[in-house]
Amino acid sequence: MDTDANATVSLAEYQQWMGYAFERMDRNGDGTLSPGELPGGRGRAVTRQAHLATLAAAFKRQDLDGNGVLDARELAAPPQ
Secondary structure, three states: OOOOOOOOEEHHHHHHHHOHHHHHHOOOOOOEEOHHHOHHHOOOOEEHHHHHHHHHHHHHHHOOOOOOEEOHHHHHOOOO
8 A cells, every 4th residue: 555665655545545446346447437337236326536535535534643644553543
């Protein structure tokens, strides 16, 4: 996850790591998970931008000290 090996995880690193599932599920590569690409084959379509925004919100909740990066302690904490 820490691609630059600086002992912290930036938002970009977090989104890249956590976004792998989106990329794998987007079978047609159009940047949107259609209902047919979602687990169970139904649900509302999800755009890559919406997915990244969801990940950014999760990152912000995990960034307990508000310094813009996640350290090992914050990554190990239960999701907020």
